[in-house]
Amino acid sequence: MKIGIPRALLYYKNEKLWTKFFDELGIDYIISPETNKEIIDNGSKYAIDETCLPIKIFLGHIDYLKDKCDYIFIPRIEYALNSETCLNFRAQYDLVKNTFRNYNLKILFYNDYGHKKPREFRAFYKLCKYLKIKKSLGKYAYRIAKQTQFYYEMFRSETQENVIKNSKKIKVLVLAHAYNVGDKYVGEPILNMLKKLDVEPIIAEYLDAKKCIKTSFKVTKTLPWAYNRHLVGALELYKDLVDGVILVTTYPCGPDSMCNEMIIRQYRDVPILSLTIDAQDATAGIETRLESFVDILNFKRNGRNE
Ligand code: SF4
Structure with missing residues (x-):
């Protein structure tokens, strides 16, 4: 069988x-x-x-x-x-x-x-x-x-925590569902582009789910979807330790469209780039948007003279 x-x-x-x-x-x-x-x-x-x-x-x-x-x-x-x-x-x-x-x-x-x-x-x-x-x-x-599964998740989460604590590079928290960020066609090209730009992508999905979900209740009591709660909680926990946030969503996602709108309104002080991937264009045209976003983050961190 x-x-x-x-x-x-x-x-x-x-x-x-x-x-x-x-x-x-x-x-x-x-x-x-x-x-x-x-x-x-x-x-x-x-x-x-x-x-x-x-x-x-x-x-x-x-x-x-x-x-x-x-x-x-x-x-x-x-x-x-x-x-x-x-x-x-x-x-x-x-x-x-x-x-x-x-x-x-x-x-x-x-x-x-x-x-x-x-x-x-x-x-x-x-x-x-x-x-x-x-x-x-x-x-x-x-x-x-x-x-x-438990040890695998723990290892992934600790690896991400270490990067957050120790990396001196520009760090970007990537808020995307597991099946988007892990997919060769959807998420991988974005992560590779970020690495090419010398940026450290922190994958929210790989951070401790229980901790993130618990924290998400400080942000919203009503959001019904567990996997979106994981991402919102990660943002709340790590927003001050990263330089910016990228929301990666796939078209057309009901939960993400509501949740991302809430994130953008709630976290006005955090630099956020929102990317939507669809079946036709996939990641075409995204490189330019990522480059501009990373330029802004560099500028924000290093100031006008760098
Ligand atoms: S609608 Fe959104 S949350 Fe639901 S499966 Fe599709 S991408 Fe995932």
């Missing part, structure tokens, strides 16, 4: 958890490749125009996997860190089931939903039941996988 894991959306948040779980159970899997133009174009064919770019990318990865494995792993995650997720994460199963209805896809369904805890463990348990794997084996694999 081979399972296909789409390298899209929440894969970027749960990579170690999911892959280690299957590794421990000795289940063979294939991860779709890094996003490229072909994947985006194929995904766009399945989506209506109003669909956000990450969902188009997700559909492109499903298209890639559809005839390369026995099951495609599709999660449905309703809540994260005690807040809601964007509706798109709840709809993934139905979206794929209906969009690919002519392909006889077999879906391995991972359903992390409802208020009853422990949600995540129950999702894995049901998945094991479906695959006829003993509960004790599933529990063991889950524990190891959870630990691996």
Whole structure:
């Protein structure tokens, strides 16, 4: 049996958890490749125009996997860190089931939903039941996988904290969802451009999620989405330790459009650049905007005579 894991959306948040779980159970899997133009174009064919770019990318990865494995792993995650997720994460199963209805896809369904805890463990348990794997084996694999994900996140967060404390370069806090900042086509070109400009990008998504989400409540009590809370909390915590902030959003994102507007109004003293990436232009034209923004940050830090 081979399972296909789409390298899209929440894969970027749960990579170690999911892959280690299957590794421990000795289940063979294939991860779709890094996003490229072909994947985006194929995904766009399945989506209506109003669909956000990450969902188009997700559909492109499903298209890639559809005839390369026995099951495609599709999660449905309703809540994260005690807040809601964007509706798109709840709809993934139905979206794929209906969009690919002519392909006889077999879906391995991972359903992390409802208020009853422990949600995540129950999702894995049901998945094991479906695959006829003993509960004790599933529990063991889950524990190891959870630990691996935990240490991976801790390492990433500590690395970012070290850069914030020790780097003398211009530092920019990049506020972008995991599946945007980690994507080869969406986030990587922006990070590479910043490095080329000798700027240290600090990835908000890689900073301690619990700490950030807790802090986000100082900024807003009403923001419903966990992943946006993570970014807002990171901004509140680190705004005085960085030179500027870049908001990277993918078109058209409902949660980001509301949240980013709030950020821009609330943090008037922080230099903020807002970038929107869409399926057509991707990162075209962004280099010039980044250069101008970095010039401003240099000017602000070093003064007129530098
Ligand atoms: S948060 Fe925005 S970008 Fe992410 S899936 Fe939802 S609408 Fe799309």
